[in-house]
Amino acid sequence: MTAVLELDQVARVYGDGRTAVQALDGVSLRVAPGELVAVMGPSGSGKSTLLNLAGGLDRPTTGRVVVDGTELGRLDRRRLAALRRRRVGYVFQDLNLLPGLTAVENVALPGELDGVGTRQARAEALAALDQVGLADRAGAFPDQLSGGERQRVAIARAVVGQRVLLLADEPTGALDSLAGEAVLELLRARCEAGIAGVLVTHEARYAAIADRVVFLADGRVVDQTTVAGGVV
Amino acid sequence: MSVKHALLALLDQGPRHGYGLKHEFEARLGQSWPLNVGQVYSTLARLERDGLVAPEPEGDEDTERRAFRITGAGRSALAEWLSAPVPREALSRDELLVKVVAALEAGAEPAVRVIRAQRTATLELLQRHTRSKAEAARRGDLPRLLTIDLLIAQAEAEVAWLDRCEARVAAGASDPGGEVRR
Incomplete structure (x- = not known):
């Protein structure tokens, strides 16, 4: 199957000369539709850099990043921004929901910013909230939702519309373990529905929800689990 | 091991036969802790010897056919076991x-x-x-x-x-x- 995300020998160096820092060093990674890949590694191993490059928030020093069949390096700033807005969803540790907007307005916002009509953006947002089990909370403001519910709204916003790639950076944040697990199960379910997901986490328990776990150390992939089969 | 306490906990819910105990234990923990029925009968025999369970009065002489009930001493032993933390030894021979x-x-x-x-x-x-x-x-x-x-x-x-x-x-x-x- 064609990968939604493909990193091909990607390297990223920050700075130059004696102060250069090699954040990523020849990383290759493919994530297929429906697949969730977890990335683990110590601080400074390159996890966030990998996520930023995958989402087109940063450009590699060498190597290629392909999202949904398009090599990001070939896009000008405007087209890259459009691809980011329409095809890529982000879930961060800090929820970044706008406190003055309801759940459905938060989820509809990317579509509206992208020029989708208000009515359609709202319909897509409601559908996405329904997928995360929050259709009945659509009119609630963020401070009326629990931490777990807020993170589910953030997931709805990340998968709303025609998104094909979901990038999550420590999405369980400060949630307690059961709420964190519920958020991860939801993330996995959205991926199973056909989206490709990359999950950065330092918690083995959450990484284990993924189909594959990739370990980074010093900017390189040092190991990865093979797809888990069967049950214990 | 704590099989005897697990059996006491089941008997605390009412009298049971050995086979029923094996079945109920395995329904809860059997995937990680299979129990053979002989182990259940020998545990019941020890519990009876220690006065923690007693055969039902109208029961058969044969251990395998008798139902057992928990005694007052059995309830105390169960309560004491439940309230005591499990000792954890330092694991250095891993x-x-x-x-x-x-x-x-x-x-x-x-x-x-x-x-x-x-x-x-x-x-x-x-x-x-x-x-x-x-x-x-x-x-x-x-x-x-x-x-x-x-x-x-x-x-x-x-x-x-x-x-x-x-x-x-x-x-x-x-x-x-x-x-x-x-």
């Missing part, structure tokens, strides 16, 4: 620890290889546990969920320990003045 230390004899790099290989294997185990957990959750099987949560916690602890090992070994290797202590 094979993985020996393996990491043995690899360290040849240097930091071989030790890191051992650490990483184990971490990948343990993560794969953790992935399988996570799948099993989702299944148990769908079935609403609470004892099985608790069992898998324990296995997950143990695997997580091992991964966390391996992370720390790798950091320590790397720190030891990159510090030219410091020698890795053995």
Whole structure:
């Protein structure tokens, strides 16, 4: 199957000369539709850099990043921004929901910013909230939702519309373990529905929800689990 | 082992036959702790000897056909066991620890290889546990969920320990003045 995300020998160096820092060093990674890949590694191993490059928030020093069949390096700033807005969803540790907007307005916002009509953006947002089990909370403001519910709204916003790639950076944040697990199960379910997901986490328990776990150390992939089969 | 206390907990809910006890125990913990019926009968015999259970009055002479009920002493023993923390001895004879230390004899790099290989294997185990957990959750099987949560916690602890090992070994290797202590 064609990968939604493909990193091909990607390297990223920050700075130059004696102060250069090699954040990523020849990383290759493919994530297929429906697949969730977890990335683990110590601080400074390159996890966030990998996520930023995958989402087109940063450009590699060498190597290629392909999202949904398009090599990001070939896009000008405007087209890259459009691809980011329409095809890529982000879930961060800090929820970044706008406190003055309801759940459905938060989820509809990317579509509206992208020029989708208000009515359609709202319909897509409601559908996405329904997928995360929050259709009945659509009119609630963020401070009326629990931490777990807020993170589910953030997931709805990340998968709303025609998104094909979901990038999550420590999405369980400060949630307690059961709420964190519920958020991860939801993330996995959205991926199973056909989206490709990359999950950065330092918690083995959450990484284990993924189909594959990739370990980074010093900017390189040092190991990865093979797809888990069967049950214990 | 605590099979006898698990049986007391079941008997505390009402009189039962040996076979029924085996069945109920296994319905809760059997996937990780299979119990043969002979073990149940011998445990019941010991519990009867210690006065913690008694045969039902109208029962058969044969242990295998008799139903047992918990006695007052049995209830006290059960309550005492439930309220006492399980003693945990320091676990220093772990094979993985020996393996990491043995690899360290040849240097930091071989030790890191051992650490990483184990971490990948343990993560794969953790992935399988996570799948099993989702299944148990769908079935609403609470004892099985608790069992898998324990296995997950143990695997997580091992991964966390391996992370720390790798950091320590790397720190030891990159510090030219410091020698890795053995």
